[in-house]
Amino acid sequence: DTAVSQTPKYLVTQMGNDKSIKCEQNLGHDTMYWYKQDSKKFLKIMFSYNNKELIINETVPNRFSPKSPDKAHLNLHINSLELGDSAVYFCASSQEGSLAGTQYFGPGTRLLVL
Amino acid sequence: RKEVEQDPGPFNVPEGATVAFNCTYSNSASQSFFWYRQDCRKEPKLLMSVYSSGNEDGRFTAQLNRASQYISLLIRDSKLSDSATYLCVVIMNRDDKIIFGKGTRLHILP
Numbered sequence: 001d002t003a004v005s006q007t008p009k010y011l012v013t014q015m016g017n018d019k020s021i022k023c024e025q026n027l028g029h030d031t032m033y034w035y036k037q038d039s040k041k042f043l044k045i046m047f048s049y050n051n052k053e054l055i056i057n058e059t060v061p062n063r064f065s066p067k068s069p070d071k072a073h074l075n076l077h078i079n080s081l082e083l084g085d086s087a088v089y090f091c092a093s094s095q096e097g098s099l100a101g102t103q104y105f106g107p108g109t110r111l112l113v114l
Numbered sequence: 115r116k117e118v119e120q121d122p123g124p125f126n127v128p129e130g131a132t133v134a135f136n137c138t139y140s141n142s143a144s145q146s147f148f149w150y151r152q153d154c155r156k157e158p159k160l161l162m163s164v165y166s167s168g169n170e171d172g173r174f175t176a177q178l179n180r181a182s183q184y185i186s187l188l189i190r191d192s193k194l195s196d197s198a199t200y201l202c203v204v205i206m207n208r209d210d211k212i213i214f215g216k217g218t219r220l221h222i223l224p
Contacts, residue, residue, distance in 0.1 A: 035214075043158065043201065043214040056210055090157055101148040101205055101212075105157035 003027050004106040006091050012112045013081055021076045021109045023091030031055070031100060032074035033092040034066060037108070043090070049074050081113045117141060117213050118204050124219040127192055134188040135218045137202030146205040147185045149176055151198040152217065158201055161187075189220075197222045 004025045013019055025032060033056075034046040048056035052068045063079045074091060088108045094100035120137045127133045139147075147164035162169055164176040164185045175188040189196055199217040206213075 033212075040216070041199070042216050045212050045214075048212075056212070101146050101163060101203055102160055105159065107157055 004091060004093055004104050006089075006106040006109050008109060009107065010110045010112075012114065014114055015081055015083060017081050018077070018079045019081060019111075020078070021089055021091075021111075023074050023076070023106055025072055025091075025093040025104070025106075027093055027095070027104060028072075029093040029095045029104075030071055031094045031096070032068065032071075033094075033103065034074065034076050035090040035092065035105075036060075037088045037090060039087070047074075047076075083113050086111055086113045118202060118215040120200075120202055120215040120218045122216060122218060124221050126221045126223055128223050129192060129194060131192055132188065132190045133192055133220065134186055135200065135220075136184045136186045137204075137215050137218075138182075138184040139204045139213075140183070141204075141206055141209075142180075142183065143208050144183075144204045144206050146207070147176075147178055148203040148205075149174075149185075149187050150201040150203060150214075152201055153198050158214075161200070192222045194222050194224060196220060 007022045031050045033048045037043045046060050047066045049068045065077045068074045090108045091106040092103040094103045149161040150158040151161045152158040164178045168177045173190045177186045199219050201217045202215040204213045
């Protein structure tokens with residue numbers, strides 16, 4: 001049973017395209033997150049949603065738009081992809097409030113922009 | 115000074131040895147601390163929380179030193195399966211911040 005799942009696992013696309021990454025958690029958690037891990041392995045939070053409400057919105061380009069149709073899903077849509085967007089994107093969820101250290105991560109989506 | 119700093123390593127340690135590494139943080143308002151491990155090409159997984167009084171879980175001991183603003187992780191009797199990158203996490207509720215360190219790579223040698 002997968003607790004936090006992401007699709008697709010790999011995504012290769014051209015610059016300028018628009019793409020979406022989906023995330024679902026079956027843990028009943030209220031809070032979900034998106035992280036970006038770059039080539040230097042630096043893991044940085046992008047967004048946090050608590051019960052479908054945006055809580056954390058770090059300084060990311062507005063080409064990135066999270067969407068939470070319900071508390072079990074947090075999708076990430078990226079417009080006009082750029083080379084620098086190539087990274088691994090992790091979704092995570094937590095049971096506690098908006099800032100929780102006990103997080104469960106999805107397997108990651110490896111995005112390569114050509 | 116970076117908000118959260120870790121020695122990137124790698125630490126190459128023989129199996130059975132004890133290894134320890136630290137993570138320093140710059141903001142004294144930091145409230146919660148955690149250690150995660152990340153295997154190569156895998157997602158991070160929570161290893162343990164770090165409490166003010168220290169925290170021990172089997173071979174792993176985590177400690178917090180608020181005065182010097184660092185947390186530590188000690189691994190005793192290291193196993194080959196302990197090879198991974200260890201990430202420290204600092205949470206500042208007042209500023210709505212969750213910060214991951216860049217990680218310390220650990221290689222346990224047979």
